[in-house]
Amino acid sequence: MWQPGKVHKHGDTTTAHRERLLQEILESTPDAEQALEMILGAIGEMPDLEEQEHTLDHQVRLLQTYALVPPGPGTIVDVAASAIYEVPLRKLKQWQVNPIEILEIDYERDPLPFEDASQDGVMLCEVMEHFVIDPMFCFNEINRILKKDGFFVVTTPNVASWFSIYQALRNMHPSRWPVYAGAGHKEANHIHSREYMVSELTTLLEAAGFEVEEILTRDYGIAAEYEPIPGFDQHNRGETIFCRARKVSPPQMRYTKPVYLENQPFMAPDLSAPPVTDTTGPAQTPPNPPLSNREAQILKDLKGGDASQD
Numbered sequence: 001m002w003q004p005g006k007v008h009k010h011g012d013t014t015t016a017h018r019e020r021l022l023q024e025i026l027e028s029t030p031d032a033e034q035a036l037e038m039i040l041g042a043i044g045e046m047p048d049l050e051e052q053e054h055t056l057d058h059q060v061r062l063l064q065t066y067a068l069v070p071p072g073p074g075t076i077v078d079v080a081a082s083a084i085y086e087v088p089l090r091k092l093k094q095w096q097v098n099p100i101e102i103l104e105i106d107y108e109r110d111p112l113p114f115e116d117a118s119q120d121g122v123m124l125c126e127v128m129e130h131f132v133i134d135p136m137f138c139f140n141e142i143n144r145i146l147k148k149d150g151f152f153v154v155t156t157p158n159v160a161s162w163f164s165i166y167q168a169l170r171n172m173h174p175s176r177w178p179v180y181a182g183a184g185h186k187e188a189n190h191i192h193s194r195e196y197m198v199s200e201l202t203t204l205l206e207a208a209g210f211e212v213e214e215i216l217t218r219d220y221g222i223a224a225e226y227e228p229i230p231g232f233d234q235h236n237r238g239e240t241i242f243c244r245a246r247k248v249s250p251p252q253m254r255y256t257k258p259v260y261l262e263n264q265p266f267m268a269p270d271l272s273a274p275p276v277t278d279t280t281g282p283a284q285t286p287p288n289p290p291l292s293n294r295e296a297q298i299l300k301d302l303k304g305g306d307a308s309q310d
Contacts, residue, residue, distance in 0.1 A: 007166050008224035018221030021060045029067040035088035036063050042084045055084065060221040061155065061240055065125055068153050068214065068244045069093060074120030077145065079107060079138075080127045095121070103189060108133045114145040121151040129156050129177075129196070130189040135259065139208035140251040140266065152210055152245045158217050159195035161239045162226035176239065198236045200259055201243060207253035207266075210245035217241050 026032045039062050046052040055062075066085045069076075072094035078086065081099030089095045098119070100112070108131055122142045128135050142152055157176040158164070164174035181190035202212055217238030219225070228234050251266040 002227050002230055006227050007170075009227050012224035014221070014223055017219065017223070017225045018060060020225075021218060021221045022063065025060070025063050025067055031088075031092050032063060032067055035066045035085075035092055038088040038091065039063060039066070039084055042087045057222045058220060060218065061126075064218055064240075064242050065123075065153065065155055068242055069095070069121070069123070070151055070244075072096075072120070075118075076121035076123060077112065077114060077119050078123045078125075079112075079142075080125070082125065107131070107138045108135070109137065112141045112145050116144055117147050119145050119150060120147055121153065122146060123153045125153070125155045127156075128154065129192040129194060132189075132193045135204060136208060136251075136253070136255060139204055139210075140254070143209045143247055143251050146247045148247060150247045151213075152205070152247065153243070154201065154205075154245070155240055155242050156201065157192065157195045158198065158236065158239055158241045160197045160236065161217065161219075162228065162237045163219075163223075163239050164195075165229070165237075166226060196241065196259075198241055201241055203256060204259055205243070205245045207251070207256040209247060209249040209251045211248045212243060212245045215241065215243040 022036070026036070029035075036059070039059060040056075043052055043055045043059070046055065062082070062085050066088055069089060070093075072089075073096070075096045075098060076089070077098045077100060079100050080102045081097070086097045086099070089097055098114070105113070107127065122145065124138070124142065128138070131138070146152065159174065163176070168174040175192050175195055177192040179191060181187050198215060198217065202215065205212055217236045217240060219239045226237070228237070250268065253263065254266045255262060255264040257263055
């Protein structure tokens with residue numbers, strides 16, 4: 001029976017918990033055994049032994065991510081690409097993967113380098129927790145490049161997991177990765193700026209024009225199983241949120257509570273509309289809504305100069 005101060009289930013081990021988690025995925029996903037072999041093979045080929053050991057700790061997350069992706073063929077974009085699950089995605093599910101390497105662009109400001117409605121799927125895995133400015137910009141960009149009914153797989157740490165709760169109860173930081181890197185090449189986007197609840201991720205997806213098909217949480221398997229605390233909801237307490245959603249409409253919101261301070265509807269720009277002109281001064285553009293980063297970049301390219309707004 002649970003008692004204050006107890007964290008993990010009595011007699012459980014990290015290895016046993018990881019094996020149970022893997023077995024759950026293997027039993028529910030027809031080709032997961034082959035996928036796991038490929039994932040472990042790709043990890044074994046990593047040249048950096050320290051990185052190899054670290055990645056092995058994440059095999060449950062990698063396999064669950066693979067399991068969420070529907071079968072191809074077609075093209076998918078992997079934002080902050082992983083070469084680990086790309087192998088089984090190509091070989092077992094027949095996907096052509098278009099990678100965007102880590103920090104190749106600023107995901108919160110820069111348009112994704114693909115045409116409108118050109119992709120069958122997008123993956124955003126262990127990325128959005130590093131966003132510091134505007135996750136809706138990225139979600140709306142993903143909507144833009146997806147075909148109708150295209151899928152969106154997103155994974156991110158769960159701020160309401162038993163891990164986070166027990167961390168807080170022991171006066172330790174509840175975030176999975178609350179540390180700054182310091183100066184150097186890892187300085188940017190290192191710390192987890194914000195972690196999410198299942199309800200918050202669902203809100204963002206719906207605001208961006210997606211319908212959630214499947215959402216679950218699962219532990220990493222890098223510790224024994226946590227002991228649930230009596231009297232509290234037991235659902236969605238795994239360390240990572242895994243979600244697959246489908247594009248069902250254009251973006252609905254530019255900003256949305258409770259992730260943003262206020263709600264603001266998404267308004268697609270009419271770049272062909274003439275500027276509003278008054279008779280007392282130069283041509284003026286409407287002050288509302290403000291240009292998105294993508295819109296500003298398009299106008300900047302057209303003008304060959306600065307398209308920022310005052």
